[in-house]
Amino acid sequence: MNTQTLNQFQNKDSAIHALNPRVKVLVTILLILSNSLFPDGAWVAFGGTWVFVLFANFRAGLRIRFLINRSFFVLPFILAAVSVIFTVPGNAIFSLGVGSSVWVVSDAGLVRFGSILLRSWISVQAAIVLTATTTFPDLMHALRHLYVPKIIVAIISFMYRYLIVLSNEAMRLMRGRQARSALPAQGNGAHPRRVGVDLWNGARLLQEIWQVSCSCVGMSEVIGSIVPCWRVDIRVNF
DSSP: OOOOHHOOOOOOOHHHHHHHHHHHHHHHHHHHHHHHHHHHTTTTHHHHHHHHHHHHHHHTTOOOHHHHHHHHGGGHHHHHGGGGGHHSSSOOOEEEEEEEEEEEEEEHHHHHHHHHHHHHHHHHHHHHHHHHSSSSHHHHHHHHHHHHHHHHHHHHHHHHHHHHHHHHHHHHHHHHHHHHSSSSSOOOOOOOOHHHHHHHHHHHHHHHHHHHHOOOOOTTTOSSSSSSOOOOOOOOOO
């Protein structure tokens, strides 16, 4: 995982990219809220919302394949709503016999499950268009201007930054472990010097993670100087 993995912004010259970030964030939030307020089975309303998202995606110059592929990650979470097919009362369509129990599939359950699926899928696509046309600092500034609590904006900013830092340092640790494991084994037990080297490398890794996570380069545009940056020096003599 690196910056490109989390940052899905695509720099293009389009009308959607040129919009004020506050407008894009507000429209996306209203679209998601309207999706959640639509009654079950409002297929025309769901279709109209999806057409609006596709139109925004087209105006932004994004590929439809990019939008569809990235929205598929919501499907595993939809499995949690499969139970509504059997629990919502309605006219029975068919039944499934599982051991001594019988699960009845109702028409109202299928309608509710389909509505939940469309709500989630369209909302995720709207969020994808937002993140693909707006940089992360602009998103944070927009949330601030929309009077989102500063603590929430700070938590989101730190989470975004720490995910990149921790994942990169974890990959470095894994590469170092693979490089050290390439050496032939010496004896059956752990050599004291090898244990000391591993402890030293772990201490240095913690120091680097702390220093990189505390560096304020580029963060002043997002969250400002809300915390001081300390330097921790770890020195161990074997």
